[in-house]
Amino acid sequence: MGSSCGRVCWEWGSRLRRLTGFSRLLSTAALAPQICIVGSGPAGFYTAQHLLKHHRLAQVDIYEKLPVPFGLVRFGVAPDHPEVKSYGAEDNRILGIPGENLSGVYSARAFVGWYNGLPENRDLKPDLSSETAVVMGQGNVALDVARVLLSPLDILRKTDITEGSLAAIACSKVKRVWLVGRRGPLQVAFTIKELREMINLPGTRPLLDPADFTGLGDVIKDVPRPRKRLTELMVKSALEKPGEREASRWASATKEWGLKFRCSPLEVLPTADGKQARGIRMAVTRLEGSGESARAVPTGEVEELECGLILSSIGYRSLPLDASVPFDPKLGIIPNSLGRVQGAPGLYCSGWVKRGPTGVIITTMNDSFDTAQSVLEDLQSGLLKLSNSKEGFKSVRSILHSRGVHPVTFSDWEKIDAAEVARGKLAGKPREKLVDPREMLQLIGH
Template sequence: MRPHSLWSGLKVWNPGKSTWLNRATNAGVQRQAGVHLSSPSPGPQVCIVGSGPAGFYTAQHLIKARPDVQVDIYERLPVPFGLVRFGVAPDHPEVKNVINTFTQTASQSRCGFYGNVNVGKDVSMDELQQAYHAVVLSYGAEGNRTMGIPGEHLDGVYSAKDFVGWYNGLPSCRQLNPDLSCDTAVILGQGNVALDVARILLAPVPLLKKTDITAPALEALAKSQVRRVLIVGRRGPLQVACTIKEIREMVNLPGTKPEMVAADFEGIADALTAVARPRKRLTELILKTALEAPGEKEQERRRAALRSWGFRFYRSPLEVTADPSGTRVGALTLAVNRLEGSAEAARAVLTGEQEVVPCGLVISSIGYKSLPMDPKLPFDPSRAVVPNSMGRVTEAPGLYVSGWLKTGPTGVIATTMNSSFDTARSLLEDMGSGALDLSAHKAGSHSITSLLENRGIKAVTFSDWEKIDLQEISRGAAVGKPREKVLRVEEMLELAHT
């Protein structure tokens, strides 16, 4: 699931200004500009791999809790913030306000940021462990879970991760160029990411023009012929993984109307008496949208709608079949399921029935998965996580893990925050108890930056990132958007190092 907005009291980003508000300066800026003390800090040296929410929340807790700790964050891309930048939907700018908190952390004199550093390639894990007292892996879930069905290789089949990366400006997804010339799109999965994708596919272009969606995506969506989006799940209305906010946004999306199958809701109203209030409210909203006769105003709105969306429950993908060309999606065959058990424990069981849905676009939103960084490090391939106890990596002293690499890709941004704080607390406990040996001198970033320079790798500091940030905001302002993202790594580096 993507990060969700559960925050209050955050400083708000002002797109009209040339920078983020309330940044710390002086020592923090000097450090980010590359001005280092003549020798490393005598305190504990901690390295974090990954600059998404898990990495920054871990760093924030460590720096606040221990005044002598030095934390350095290494990031593969030249730009920070991970899924807050590349996963949050463009029309959810409020969720991105957490960047203000992360910026304050990065501006601390005891926090270093080194972008454009690919750990495992530019610098090894062994080298990081030699340079730091502790290493925290927080690089998230970069892989896709495959459907494992015939035809998923056809043109027109995409993972939600890549599709979201395309419209959010992830450099590796820049050339995705999805064909949106079909009438019907099918999204497999019913979590928040699935609803984000459905909403972006159907949203009026004038609304998207006010967001930080990328220019190529905006152009493609303006020409899109997609008029119908089906959001398919293997279980029922009581098991959908999205939140009520996302459903409300679909219900109220201008220019669209709901399209449901009444049979999918048989017996659901009676079952609501036994479920918790949040789930009950969410399901009642789906039931009302699907089954209740709308009022006169809503009827008028639906009659005028040119696009439609709908949940399809109790369905699992069996096969993607090609169109007459033999290379593109022509239809999706779905198995019809029934449920055994109840509530969250309910399992989907095949009935033997099938149905075929003609479509030209299939987007699989069945989950992200983490990948191992180094074959020598512990990794559980079945769960796609690093085995750990409260963030301590199993049988690997001095190595820790936070975020989705620790827990699997689940929860909202507050979940990631709490999990990252737990990891930081484990690390701090080990420092205090002596379980983590702090007696040895560690050179920290001083030795790593020397290695990188010798290898021709030019790291991007946080002040370098701010140059990219300013350029994106300036380009966005010119076209009435909060920012126009730079899409190519090469251009990011040019901007950072000028």
């Protein structure tokens, strides 16, 4: 994928920052546009791919703040799901409740970054000494972290999970994970593949309250097929007697996970010394409306769960790039029309910073192609005026040189890649990721 993108530079240490799929058009000569893409995640690469495929003279430079490419394709998805590594944004939404900063409370984004080797999260050291963990959220990321916490070590050892994370999970005391949602079974955000994988996870059994699913069979008759199939699987697991093989597996399971509905977080409860989380207090809710538009309304009742590990998985959000770039802090996106940044000719965006933190890899691919098409149309119509006064990468290279910054090139990345694969082979894994940028730079002689 990288070799198709012309000259590629993973920039480390300068003022340029990564924001998935953000691009500005630069030019050096008529009909030969130079395009700068900031961010080497899937949105950035797919945008580059479409531009290069449909404009034979285009030159694309990709800039990345880390010494390694691919963004949350590399860092954002569970290591046992290499086939769906896909999407990301730079920050996470917070719970906004008292006690959120206590030890034992982490964002799912940081936890995922920890076991995937994201440099900024390599020193997270999550406390896994509690038997019960709570994940606030019921999306695929929530299922990912629950599955990693509960998976047999033999499964995790065959993935590219980091060595330090694997060692910590090997000593983990976590035996039970609750996935908590504000709304009900018809509003869960995970997909059927991930749910089926959790139900079939070796050594674990699901905890599904039959009362949550009674009567749903009639309610879902007219809902879209993916939601219907997903709900049917939950109903079957909660209400139907399991087969002999499944019943035997569940009976011998030493770990368990469950779905808890209609609960909204109110407060993280501290230990006696006020330093550590010991549980979470939640408002019991009821639903107003139905389907995707249903709202969770507090009933006045509260419920408490004892737990020493709390992971917040209620969504990701993008961050503003620079004061000169329009940004909607409420929606967490750059205001745009089909990828064209409002009020900034020549500036485009794609991925989650364009549409918000929704979708998976195919969504990002199509979204990025649409942005690239907007660039191509603006080139063809003459809306984008190409100019000899802008030197593209040549100018950026001079700025980096003047600041003493030595960019990591794509060939440098290939050396890092080869070293990670070689280390992984020794451990029987697809790769052993380097997690310290300094070690990466030393490896390539920077």
